[in-house]
Amino acid sequence: MRRFIVVGHRAVTTPQFSLDDLAGAAGRMDLLLNAANAALLVSHDLRRDVEATLVLLGPPDPPRAIRLVGSQLEMWGPDIRSNAALIRRALGHASRLEGETSPGIFAGRRNLREVLDSISDPIVELREDGADIRTVPLSRDLAFVLSDSVDLTSEERTIVAAKKPIVCSVGPRSLHTDHVISIVHNEFDRRYPPTPS
């Protein structure tokens, strides 16, 4: 399983956010949704071997983790506005116990540490000062940790560092999260080409 964990520092944690202002009032929810699409979608299909977890840390009721399971999603598509409606439904589930709020969408009150603790695969931290991802030996099953438009906080970096991550960079420029994910996928699609179905 290829996993992407994206930390949304300002993404709101109420199911009442407006679909008409995902970038503003919803705390750059558009950025998380674009990242999820880069993680989960190929042309006219979903990546069935991918899981994306969005960690929402904005007001009023953080933390929340929303886990999107490519092999089980039924209603996820390219339109981020429609996907945002599924996120709203997921935010209605505020229990610490993860619950399935739509097919393939699991939500719960979990923070970054708890999300990472639930993963046994090696962690890859994507940072501009990391080793070039094209040159690092990497297994097929990995969990990539990324941040939204601001860097991970020092506390979050400590949490990630405790997992002894492989630290990689995708290239010489600082890019948007969704674009980084597209580049990561491309590298792995090349190393582990899809088998014809």
Next chain:
Amino acid sequence: MRRFIVVGHRAVTTPQFSLDDLAGAAGRMDLLLNAANAALLVSHDLRRDVEATLVLLGPPDPPRAIRLVGSQLEMWGPDIRSNAALIRRALGHASRLEGETSPGIFAGRRNLREVLDSISDPIVELREDGADIRTVPLSRDLAFVLSDSVDLTSEERTIVAAKKPIVCSVGPRSLHTDHVISIVHNEFDRRYPPTPS
């Protein structure tokens, strides 16, 4: 100059489209806007050496070409809904003569052939059966032609073929247009690293 030309076969050509249904009623305008963002944006900045031209072919008044010039844009940002409002303004300019409708945004009644005729740099067609982009010698100044969620029509392929394009592929999977653009940029960012400013 690195150029991206993206053909939107269904993208509407009226300034009256709703910002609330970019994926539906606006004819997958969201896809064109995501592609433009992949072409033009890096983290917290614009790519000043890039130009993206969207060719809109949907109803009611095609064709239209909207050219986004990275070095001159002032109001373009990550939020596709805000950018869509700039596209609406551009669609209000229906003259064959290109006009600047916002800083760095130029619009006119031009079809794919006319857009390609205005470009002197080599053309690269991105297709899944092309040569691996990592192995093809490519100059810094190129114009990449891409389609939206459907392939170029046979007529459009004839128009592109007349330009004797270099035909490249980014990898083994069929991807969304914006993800392809991210991968292309990464390859060129590596070959021609940005100079520190």
